[in-house]
Amino acid sequence: MGGDGGGEKLGAFLRWATEAGVSDESSPCSSPPPSSCLGQSLVLSHFPDAGGKDLLLLCSPRGLAAARDLEKGERVLRVPKAALLTSESVLADETLAAGVKRRPQLSAAQILIACLLAEVGKGRSSRWYLYLMQLPQSYDTLSSFTQFEIKSLQVEDAIWASEKIPAKVHSEWEETVSLMQEIGMKPRLRTFRSWLWASATISSRALHVPWDEAGCLCPVGDFFNYAAPGDESSSEDADEETSAEGAAWNSEASLHQRLADGGYEEDEAAYCFYARRRYNKGEQVLLCYGTYTNLELLEHYGFLLSLNPNDKAFIPLDPGMKTSSTWPRDAAYVQGDGRPSFALLSTLRLRATPHHLRRMVGHCAYSGLQLSVENEASVMKWLTNKCQAVLDELPTGPAEDSSTMGMVDRMQECSSWEDCVGLVQSSGGEIREFLLANGLEEDGVAGSPLPGKVKRSMRRFRLALQWRLHYKKALLQCISYCRDTIDTISSQRR
Ligand SMILES: C[S@@+](CC[C@H](N)C(=O)[O-])C[C@H]1O[C@@H](n2cnc3c(N)ncnc32)[C@H](O)[C@@H]1O
Numbered sequence: 001m002g003g004d005g006g007g008e009k010l011g012a013f014l015r016w017a018t019e020a021g022v023s024d025e026s027s028p029c030s031s032p033p034p035s036s037c038l039g040q041s042l043v044l045s046h047f048p049d050a051g052g053k054d055l056l057l058l059c060s061p062r063g064l065a066a067a068r069d070l071e072k073g074e075r076v077l078r079v080p081k082a083a084l085l086t087s088e089s090v091l092a093d094e095t096l097a098a099g100v101k102r103r104p105q106l107s108a109a110q111i112l113i114a115c116l117l118a119e120v121g122k123g124r125s126s127r128w129y130l131y132l133m134q135l136p137q138s139y140d141t142l143s144s145f146t147q148f149e150i151k152s153l154q155v156e157d158a159i160w161a162s163e164k165i166p167a168k169v170h171s172e173w174e175e176t177v178s179l180m181q182e183i184g185m186k187p188r189l190r191t192f193r194s195w196l197w198a199s200a201t202i203s204s205r206a207l208h209v210p211w212d213e214a215g216c217l218c219p220v221g222d223f224f225n226y227a228a229p230g231d232e233s234s235s236e237d238a239d240e241e242t243s244a245e246g247a248a249w250n251s252e253a254s255l256h257q258r259l260a261d262g263g264y265e266e267d268e269a270a271y272c273f274y275a276r277r278r279y280n281k282g283e284q285v286l287l288c289y290g291t292y293t294n295l296e297l298l299e300h301y302g303f304l305l306s307l308n309p310n311d312k313a314f315i316p317l318d319p320g321m322k323t324s325s326t327w328p329r330d331a332a333y334v335q336g337d338g339r340p341s342f343a344l345l346s347t348l349r350l351r352a353t354p355h356h357l358r359r360m361v362g363h364c365a366y367s368g369l370q371l372s373v374e375n376e377a378s379v380m381k382w383l384t385n386k387c388q389a390v391l392d393e394l395p396t397g398p399a400e401d402s403s404t405m406g407m408v409d410r411m412q413e414c415s416s417w418e419d420c421v422g423l424v425q426s427s428g429g430e431i432r433e434f435l436l437a438n439g440l441e442e443d444g445v446a447g448s449p450l451p452g453k454v455k456r457s458m459r460r461f462r463l464a465l466q467w468r469l470h471y472k473k474a475l476l477q478c479i480s481y482c483r484d485t486i487d488t489i490s491s492q493r494r
Pocket residue numbers: 051052053055056059060061062063204205222223224225226227300301302303304
């Protein structure tokens with residue numbers, strides 16, 4: 001499997017991509033063709049604190065930067081169909097195609113994962129060898145979380161959802177093993193470990209194509225890091241577009257609105273990417289992969305955003321409330337900024353209404369209207385108490401979580417176990433639990449470097465800590481929101 005992409009590997013990969021016709025020219029077909037697939041609109045870069053804020057530093061610093069000022073809607077990258085690694089292209093192999101045909105029960109994703117492993121098995125004779133070599137060696141998606149790391153999420157719903165993921169990936173692997181055996185795949189590539197790697201590669205890197213619901217791997221196109229939808233505003237965006245050139249790009253932008261910022265285009269026979277907003281030279285160019293909560297980002301991509309406009313903190317509702325509400329269960333949540341969702345507010349307003357009046361005021365509640373001053377005050381009190389009760393039940397508070405996270409950060413900087421010992425001795429119970437979960441005693445491995453396995457576990461532990469901290473902060477902000485609303489109501493009453 002690939003290395004984490006040293007300079008040489010990346011250089012060789014980019015040369016391969018250039019030969020395969022990948023190009024970041026905004027107007028196609030200059031002659032002679034440019035000597036590199038990047039450099040005109042984009043450059044490969046490292047972003048220690050951009051995009052994913054602090055996390056990019058820890059796990060995935062590669063991304064694409066603007067090589068020059070880019071206009072909104074401008075095409076920044078084109079990846080020809082022949083360069084895409086798809087199930088269709090790998091299934092040109094007749095033995096594999098016949099094996100897949102005999103197993104109609106396999107999902108599109110299982111087939112693409114098996115195709116990826118089959119391609120890895122070809123070694124240097126694979127068309128995508130240089131692409132495969134620079135893929136990450138490991139991922140921090142939830143499927144790779146250990147029991148300890150999952151438990152560190154602390155919130156019951158999140159633990160429940162996360163525990164199901166490794167089991168699902170395992171059963172998908174079991175269902176595909178016979179296919180991999182039949183085509184003579186090397187034993188090393190048929191293991192669950194290899195399956196986990198390939199499935200996380202697909203989960204975190206595949207892009208949508210219209211002919212296969214599993215998507216495709218898109219060399220170079222998969223270097224774009226993620227920005228949440230609705231996050232494309234920038235100071236430059238506010239500027240009026242006045243130049244004729246700008247107007248032309250804007251019309252191209254509207255043409256490609258359908259595609260958002262990237263998509264497969266039949267008439268181009270290529271995957272094309274467009275700037276979702278104006279970028280200054282050097283800024284990281286981001287792609288929206290979809291709308292995800294932080295837990296979903298962790299599940300599919302192995303990172304989360306400090307500021308995620310789509311994050312949701314679910315709070316447990318009383319059983320009676322769930323059944324009396326017409327909203328789906330997952331519509332009732334607290335937003336990342338602490339505001340209760342529309343469905344949560346409407347459910348709580350009805351709940352705070354006497355039974356015999358509920359039918360009468362139902363339509364107002366479902367339209368998002370306040371029912372009365374008393375009703376609103378009672379809703380805000382209920383929500384405050386609920387958020388506080390949930391916070392009180394969790395084993396640690398936000399301050400402790402921040403301090404544990406700080407400790408993990410410092411441990412990550414240690415080059416040897418010896419450096420870590422001093423830190424660990426002054427640390428709290430959860431760090432000790434982390435050590436135990438990783439089979440480490442405080443004085444057991446003095447002098448030795450921290451094993452890669454432990455470093456990866458630290459990264460995932462930190463992600464869990466970060467996730468639960470965001471959850472708790474959302475509930476605290478909700479409490480502030482409720483108190484402010486109660487104050488406003490009280491002042492209106494006076
Ligand atoms: C499609 S790849 C993007 C390129 C990737 N950074 C690389 O080095 O190859 C998706 C992965 O990049 C990382 N990533 C993408 N967007 C991110 C962000 N905003 N913050 C942190 N990590 C991000 C995550 O590891 C994710 O699984």
